[in-house]
Amino acid sequence: MSCEHCNGTGSVWRGWAGGDYEPCDCTRKIKLEDPNTWPQIGSIWAHRNGNQYVVMMFTNVETERQDRYPTTIVYRNFGNGKSYSRSLVDWERSMTLRYTKLEDLIG
Ligand SMILES: [Zn+2]
Incomplete structure:
Protein backbone atom coordinates (compact mmCIF):
# COMPACT_ATOMS: atom_id res chain seq x y z
CA MET A 1 0.00 0.00 0.00
CA GLY A 18 13.54 27.79 1.17
CA GLY A 19 12.18 24.31 0.77
CA ASP A 20 13.84 20.99 0.17
CA TYR A 21 13.01 17.36 -0.34
CA GLU A 22 13.54 15.16 2.67
CA PRO A 23 13.18 11.43 3.22
CA CYS A 24 9.65 10.49 4.21
CA ASP A 25 9.12 8.91 7.62
CA CYS A 26 8.11 5.68 5.86
CA THR A 27 11.71 5.29 4.62
CA ARG A 28 13.23 5.51 8.11
CA LYS A 29 15.30 2.54 9.14
CA ILE A 30 16.10 3.70 12.68
CA LYS A 31 13.51 2.65 15.21
CA LEU A 32 13.77 4.10 18.71
CA GLU A 33 12.40 0.91 20.23
CA ASP A 34 14.95 -1.32 18.45
CA PRO A 35 18.63 -0.58 19.31
CA ASN A 36 19.68 -2.99 16.55
CA THR A 37 18.59 -0.35 14.03
CA TRP A 38 20.57 2.48 15.67
CA PRO A 39 23.78 3.86 14.09
CA GLN A 40 26.82 1.90 15.24
CA ILE A 41 29.33 3.55 17.53
CA GLY A 42 32.25 4.49 15.27
CA SER A 43 30.23 4.58 12.07
CA ILE A 44 30.76 7.54 9.73
CA TRP A 45 27.87 9.67 8.52
CA ALA A 46 27.70 12.56 6.11
CA HIS A 47 25.49 15.55 6.69
CA ARG A 48 23.95 16.99 3.57
CA ASN A 49 26.20 20.04 4.05
CA GLY A 50 29.10 17.73 3.13
CA ASN A 51 30.72 17.38 6.55
CA GLN A 52 31.47 13.92 7.89
CA TYR A 53 30.83 12.83 11.45
CA VAL A 54 31.65 9.83 13.60
CA VAL A 55 29.08 8.48 16.06
CA MET A 56 30.56 8.62 19.57
CA MET A 57 27.87 7.53 22.00
CA PHE A 58 24.21 7.55 22.95
CA THR A 59 22.72 9.35 25.93
CA ASN A 60 19.34 9.07 27.67
CA VAL A 61 19.02 5.50 26.47
CA GLU A 62 17.33 4.34 29.67
CA THR A 63 15.04 7.31 30.28
CA GLU A 64 11.32 6.72 30.45
CA ARG A 65 10.50 10.37 29.76
CA GLN A 66 11.43 10.45 26.08
CA ASP A 67 9.32 13.58 25.63
CA ARG A 68 11.62 15.53 27.95
CA TYR A 69 14.87 13.55 27.66
CA PRO A 70 14.97 11.93 24.25
CA THR A 71 17.60 9.35 23.39
CA THR A 72 20.39 11.40 21.82
CA ILE A 73 23.37 10.68 19.57
CA VAL A 74 26.68 12.35 20.40
CA TYR A 75 28.83 12.71 17.30
CA ARG A 76 32.02 14.45 16.21
CA ASN A 77 33.00 16.45 13.15
CA PHE A 78 36.09 15.05 11.47
CA GLY A 79 37.10 18.40 10.06
CA ASN A 80 37.17 20.57 13.17
CA GLY A 81 36.95 18.01 15.99
CA LYS A 82 33.88 19.65 17.50
CA SER A 83 31.26 17.50 19.17
CA TYR A 84 27.54 17.76 18.62
CA SER A 85 24.39 15.93 19.63
CA ARG A 86 20.93 15.47 18.27
CA SER A 87 17.99 13.29 19.06
CA LEU A 88 18.05 9.79 17.64
CA VAL A 89 14.69 10.21 15.95
CA ASP A 90 16.03 13.26 14.08
CA TRP A 91 19.21 11.56 12.89
CA GLU A 92 18.08 10.26 9.53
CA ARG A 93 16.53 13.56 8.57
CA SER A 94 19.87 14.90 7.36
CA MET A 95 22.48 12.18 7.91
CA THR A 96 23.51 9.53 5.39
CA LEU A 97 25.63 6.51 6.28
CA ARG A 98 29.06 6.59 4.62
CA TYR A 99 31.11 3.94 6.42
CA THR A 100 30.02 1.41 8.99
CA LYS A 101 33.29 1.75 10.87
CA LEU A 102 36.25 4.10 11.11
CA GLU A 103 38.68 1.57 9.63
CA ASP A 104 36.83 1.69 6.30
CA LEU A 105 37.39 5.45 6.00
CA ILE A 106 41.08 5.23 6.83
CA GLY A 107 41.44 2.27 4.49
ZN1 LIG B 1 6.15 7.95 2.77
Missing part, protein backbone atom coordinates in the same frame (compact mmCIF):
# COMPACT_ATOMS: atom_id res chain seq x y z
CA SER A 2 1.30 3.45 -0.89
CA CYS A 3 2.34 5.95 1.78
CA GLU A 4 -0.16 8.75 2.33
CA HIS A 5 2.61 11.32 2.93
CA CYS A 6 4.96 10.70 0.01
CA ASN A 7 2.63 8.69 -2.23
CA GLY A 8 5.27 5.98 -2.44
CA THR A 9 8.08 8.23 -3.71
CA GLY A 10 9.97 8.10 -0.39
CA SER A 11 10.56 11.86 -0.24
CA VAL A 12 8.41 14.77 0.85
CA TRP A 13 8.66 18.50 0.20
CA ARG A 14 9.38 20.63 3.24
CA GLY A 15 8.23 24.12 2.35
CA TRP A 16 9.99 26.04 5.10
CA ALA A 17 13.46 27.63 4.92
Whole structure:
Protein backbone atom coordinates (compact mmCIF):
# COMPACT_ATOMS: atom_id res chain seq x y z
CA MET A 1 0.00 0.00 0.00
CA SER A 2 1.30 3.45 -0.89
CA CYS A 3 2.34 5.95 1.78
CA GLU A 4 -0.16 8.75 2.33
CA HIS A 5 2.61 11.32 2.93
CA CYS A 6 4.96 10.70 0.01
CA ASN A 7 2.63 8.69 -2.23
CA GLY A 8 5.27 5.98 -2.44
CA THR A 9 8.08 8.23 -3.71
CA GLY A 10 9.97 8.10 -0.39
CA SER A 11 10.56 11.86 -0.24
CA VAL A 12 8.41 14.77 0.85
CA TRP A 13 8.66 18.50 0.20
CA ARG A 14 9.38 20.63 3.24
CA GLY A 15 8.23 24.12 2.35
CA TRP A 16 9.99 26.04 5.10
CA ALA A 17 13.46 27.63 4.92
CA GLY A 18 13.54 27.79 1.17
CA GLY A 19 12.18 24.31 0.77
CA ASP A 20 13.84 20.99 0.17
CA TYR A 21 13.01 17.36 -0.34
CA GLU A 22 13.54 15.16 2.67
CA PRO A 23 13.18 11.43 3.22
CA CYS A 24 9.65 10.49 4.21
CA ASP A 25 9.12 8.91 7.62
CA CYS A 26 8.11 5.68 5.86
CA THR A 27 11.71 5.29 4.62
CA ARG A 28 13.23 5.51 8.11
CA LYS A 29 15.30 2.54 9.14
CA ILE A 30 16.10 3.70 12.68
CA LYS A 31 13.51 2.65 15.21
CA LEU A 32 13.77 4.10 18.71
CA GLU A 33 12.40 0.91 20.23
CA ASP A 34 14.95 -1.32 18.45
CA PRO A 35 18.63 -0.58 19.31
CA ASN A 36 19.68 -2.99 16.55
CA THR A 37 18.59 -0.35 14.03
CA TRP A 38 20.57 2.48 15.67
CA PRO A 39 23.78 3.86 14.09
CA GLN A 40 26.82 1.90 15.24
CA ILE A 41 29.33 3.55 17.53
CA GLY A 42 32.25 4.49 15.27
CA SER A 43 30.23 4.58 12.07
CA ILE A 44 30.76 7.54 9.73
CA TRP A 45 27.87 9.67 8.52
CA ALA A 46 27.70 12.56 6.11
CA HIS A 47 25.49 15.55 6.69
CA ARG A 48 23.95 16.99 3.57
CA ASN A 49 26.20 20.04 4.05
CA GLY A 50 29.10 17.73 3.13
CA ASN A 51 30.72 17.38 6.55
CA GLN A 52 31.47 13.92 7.89
CA TYR A 53 30.83 12.83 11.45
CA VAL A 54 31.65 9.83 13.60
CA VAL A 55 29.08 8.48 16.06
CA MET A 56 30.56 8.62 19.57
CA MET A 57 27.87 7.53 22.00
CA PHE A 58 24.21 7.55 22.95
CA THR A 59 22.72 9.35 25.93
CA ASN A 60 19.34 9.07 27.67
CA VAL A 61 19.02 5.50 26.47
CA GLU A 62 17.33 4.34 29.67
CA THR A 63 15.04 7.31 30.28
CA GLU A 64 11.32 6.72 30.45
CA ARG A 65 10.50 10.37 29.76
CA GLN A 66 11.43 10.45 26.08
CA ASP A 67 9.32 13.58 25.63
CA ARG A 68 11.62 15.53 27.95
CA TYR A 69 14.87 13.55 27.66
CA PRO A 70 14.97 11.93 24.25
CA THR A 71 17.60 9.35 23.39
CA THR A 72 20.39 11.40 21.82
CA ILE A 73 23.37 10.68 19.57
CA VAL A 74 26.68 12.35 20.40
CA TYR A 75 28.83 12.71 17.30
CA ARG A 76 32.02 14.45 16.21
CA ASN A 77 33.00 16.45 13.15
CA PHE A 78 36.09 15.05 11.47
CA GLY A 79 37.10 18.40 10.06
CA ASN A 80 37.17 20.57 13.17
CA GLY A 81 36.95 18.01 15.99
CA LYS A 82 33.88 19.65 17.50
CA SER A 83 31.26 17.50 19.17
CA TYR A 84 27.54 17.76 18.62
CA SER A 85 24.39 15.93 19.63
CA ARG A 86 20.93 15.47 18.27
CA SER A 87 17.99 13.29 19.06
CA LEU A 88 18.05 9.79 17.64
CA VAL A 89 14.69 10.21 15.95
CA ASP A 90 16.03 13.26 14.08
CA TRP A 91 19.21 11.56 12.89
CA GLU A 92 18.08 10.26 9.53
CA ARG A 93 16.53 13.56 8.57
CA SER A 94 19.87 14.90 7.36
CA MET A 95 22.48 12.18 7.91
CA THR A 96 23.51 9.53 5.39
CA LEU A 97 25.63 6.51 6.28
CA ARG A 98 29.06 6.59 4.62
CA TYR A 99 31.11 3.94 6.42
CA THR A 100 30.02 1.41 8.99
CA LYS A 101 33.29 1.75 10.87
CA LEU A 102 36.25 4.10 11.11
CA GLU A 103 38.68 1.57 9.63
CA ASP A 104 36.83 1.69 6.30
CA LEU A 105 37.39 5.45 6.00
CA ILE A 106 41.08 5.23 6.83
CA GLY A 107 41.44 2.27 4.49
ZN1 LIG B 1 6.15 7.95 2.77
